[in-house]
Amino acid sequence: MPKVYSWRFNVRSYELDVYGQVAPPTILNYLEEGAVQASAAEGYDYNWYFANNRMWVVRKLTMRYYSSAAIGDELALYTWVSDFRRVQ
Numbered sequence: 001m002p003k004v005y006s007w008r009f010n011v012r013s014y015e016l017d018v019y020g021q022v023a024p025p026t027i028l029n030y031l032e033e034g035a036v037q038a039s040a041a042e043g044y045d046y047n048w049y050f051a052n053n054r055m056w057v058v059r060k061l062t063m064r065y066y067s068s069a070a071i072g073d074e075l076a077l078y079t080w081v082s083d084f085r086r087v088q
Contacts (some may be wrong), residue, residue: 002080005038011073021068033060034077 009030017023035056041044049055069075 002082003042004080005034005041007034007037007077008079009075011069011071011075013071016071021035022072023064030075030077031079034079037042038079 011022015022015026015029017026036046
């Protein structure tokens with residue numbers, strides 16, 4: 001079973017679009033921030049990637065929206081590494 005990293009946070013006012021909802025680009029920012037935090041928690045922070053000439057590759061991303069998030073909503077992000085592969 002993979003180790004799961006979780007992050008809980010509240011939607012901030014500056015993350016809303018003109019309709020008062022969190023737009024898809026902001027959700028991608030949340031996903032990136034969660035990935036950075038999870039990696040750093042395991043000892044692989046930005047400096048490690050830079051020093052070791054490494055980077056992430058996202059091969060597939062599927063997002064399904066059930067409802068929009070709004071200001072003050074608490075969101076929970078869970079992430080884990082499902083597979084490691086070498087890419088050339």
